[in-house]
Amino acid sequence: MNSILALQEYFVLGWKALAFIFARPFYGQDAIQQMEEIGVKSLGIVLLTGLFTGMVLALQSAVQLKTFGATMYIGNLVSASMIRELGPVLAGLMVAGRVGSGIAAQLGSMRVTEQIDALNTLGTDPIKKLVTPRLVAALVMLPVLTVINDFVGIVGGNVIATTMEGLPASQYWHTVWVQIAADGFTLHYIPNDFIQGLSKPFVFGGIIAITGCFFGLNTTGGTEGVGQSTTKTVVRASILILITDYFITQLLLSVLTYGA
Amino acid sequence: MERRNRHGSTDARRSDRRDPGASERHQANVREAIRTELASDGEGAEPATGAVVALDHVSLAFDRPILSDVSFAAERGDTLAIVGESGTGKSTILKLILRLLVPDGGRVMIEGKDITGLTFDEALEVRQHMGMVFQGAALFDSMSVFENVAYPLREHTDMSEEEIEERVREKLDFVDLDPDRVMWQMPAELSGGMRKRVGIARGMANNPRIMLYDEPTSGLDPLTTATITKLIMKVQRERNATSIVVSHDIRSVFHMASRVALLNEQHVTFLGTPEEMTASEDRYIQNFLGA
Numbered sequence: 001m002n003s004i005l006a007l008q009e010y011f012v013l014g015w016k017a018l019a020f021i022f023a024r025p026f027y028g029q030d031a032i033q034q035m036e037e038i039g040v041k042s043l044g045i046v047l048l049t050g051l052f053t054g055m056v057l058a059l060q061s062a063v064q065l066k067t068f069g070a071t072m073y074i075g076n077l078v079s080a081s082m083i084r085e086l087g088p089v090l091a092g093l094m095v096a097g098r099v100g101s102g103i104a105a106q107l108g109s110m111r112v113t114e115q116i117d118a119l120n121t122l123g124t125d126p127i128k129k130l131v132t133p134r135l136v137a138a139l140v141m142l143p144v145l146t147v148i149n150d151f152v153g154i155v156g157g158n159v160i161a162t163t164m165e166g167l168p169a170s171q172y173w174h175t176v177w178v179q180i181a182a183d184g185f186t187l188h189y190i191p192n193d194f195i196q197g198l199s200k201p202f203v204f205g206g207i208i209a210i211t212g213c214f215f216g217l218n219t220t221g222g223t224e225g226v227g228q229s230t231t232k233t234v235v236r237a238s239i240l241i242l243i244t245d246y247f248i249t250q251l252l253l254s255v256l257t258y259g260a
Numbered sequence: 261m262e263r264r265n266r267h268g269s270t271d272a273r274r275s276d277r278r279d280p281g282a283s284e285r286h287q288a289n290v291r292e293a294i295r296t297e298l299a300s301d302g303e304g305a306e307p308a309t310g311a312v313v314a315l316d317h318v319s320l321a322f323d324r325p326i327l328s329d330v331s332f333a334a335e336r337g338d339t340l341a342i343v344g345e346s347g348t349g350k351s352t353i354l355k356l357i358l359r360l361l362v363p364d365g366g367r368v369m370i371e372g373k374d375i376t377g378l379t380f381d382e383a384l385e386v387r388q389h390m391g392m393v394f395q396g397a398a399l400f401d402s403m404s405v406f407e408n409v410a411y412p413l414r415e416h417t418d419m420s421e422e423e424i425e426e427r428v429r430e431k432l433d434f435v436d437l438d439p440d441r442v443m444w445q446m447p448a449e450l451s452g453g454m455r456k457r458v459g460i461a462r463g464m465a466n467n468p469r470i471m472l473y474d475e476p477t478s479g480l481d482p483l484t485t486a487t488i489t490k491l492i493m494k495v496q497r498e499r500n501a502t503s504i505v506v507s508h509d510i511r512s513v514f515h516m517a518s519r520v521a522l523l524n525e526q527h528v529t530f531l532g533t534p535e536e537m538t539a540s541e542d543r544y545i546q547n548f549l550g551a
Binding site for chain 1: 354385387392394395398401412512
């Protein structure tokens with residue numbers, strides 16, 4: 001019963017935070033600050049994650065493809081896996097760990113030191129002041145981070161394909177594009193892979209921001225409570241990302257015309 | 261009219277006090293006195309003449325009962341102290357007044373208006389007339405002292421940057437802090453006493469008519485306690501604000517309060533002036549004062 005109520009509160013929080021995007025007063029300054037916090041400062045881990053994921057993908061696929069004498073298709077494999085799945089999911093998981101925990105810790109300590117009550121008392125809605133800017137920042141920045149992650153991953157694949165398999169870079173990038181084109185287009189110009197790859201991080205951004213804010217704002221029990229909220233945020237956000245990833249993929253595969 | 265009412269009810273209470281009855285009877289008398297006071301003030305009357313802050317038969321329970329049938333009223337210029345052992349729901353009363361919480365039963369009246377049924381946005385509006393000083397000051401630690409004190413002004417007024425700075429300086433001066441020295445410091449760099457003073461400055465930045473203090477002197481050394489107590493009295497004197505102070509520091513309460521409400525086992529078991537409290541022969545009160 002309690003968990004159903006909590007789930008309801010979670011969605012209410014998300015809904016309110018969304019609705020407040022369009023309601024005065026706007027806390028634009030806070031949103032920009034959060035974009036730096038969530039986006040710019042996550043760049044390092046996203047670059048590293050992308051680079052090594054792309055590299056290991058190329059390495060593994062080269063072993064498999066070699067048995068068929070098909071190492072020239074490394075680009076296809078790396079591009080499809082990075083853009084459709086690994087780019088968004090890994091960026092989501094890394095940001096959930098770095099940013100989700102940060103949001104929960106910050107809002108949690110604001111809760112236990114009565115700063116949330118102080119905001120309320122000073123006539124500010126904490127959801128509008130704290131949750132909405134974080135939500136906006138995550139919704140904007142996660143797709144951006146994912147694109148960077150994808151690109152760096154494909155570059156990482158290029159490095160391995162060229163240095164270890166002797167595949168020319170032009171050949172590699174050609175197969176990358178062939179794969180994207182082979183997965184079809186929506187409205188003639190928008191690659192289906194890009195739709196998959198960009199709708200996911202958008203949803204993941206929302207999950208990370210709302211989960212962090214939800215557990216942060218509901219922190220009880222002093223500094224120990226802050227620690228618990230942080231842990232809960234990372235665990236729940238990561239699991240939610242993996243579960244929603246499955247359902248978004250399922251939905252998009254049935255909606256988009258693949259291989260057309 | 262207002263004056264006569266107040267005196268009338270005070271006299272009534274004083275005559276009650278002459279009869280050293282049992283605690284229960286005394287409690288009933290207190291409630292009767294409050295009821296008369298509330299009735300004579302009249303609801304919906306002009307804010308200046310009625311009780312500024314009043315709880316009317318308020319009860320509240322979470323997992324266990326916190327408050328049951330709690331009533332009191334504070335008028336303009338009153339400093340009402342709410343005392344009691346820890347865990348008796350003193351701070352809860354402040355949250356009810358701020359409408360951060362809604363009572364299960366009874367009414368909370370602010371300047372003659374029942375605030376229990378307000379929407380979230382209406383409640384935000386009412387809170388702008390109240391200044392709250394939190395136990396740990398609750399300064400926003402991502403903002404400088406200046407931004408903290410300026411916060412309510414930026415949120416709710418159209419004041420220009422110059423006006424805001426002037427107001428912030430005035431308020432920091434008022435709480436005996438040197439604006440030039442502390443304005444650009446972060447809360448983490450301040451001592452406990454200074455933080456509390458900045459908290460008071462922020463609470464009164466909007467020139468509120470009602471000031472609420474949650475344990476203003478807890479965790480402070482005796483000298484700082486005295487300074488903060490004097491400061492609260494100064495706010496009351498110079499701004500003629502109505503103050504509600506929640507505290508268990510009975511000595512500083514007796515300095516600043518015009519009236520004291522004692523909270524015990526979910527009830528207000530005593531309501532009167534500090535002198536009346538000292539004169540009381542009730543055993544619990546004597547124990548509490550002696551403690």
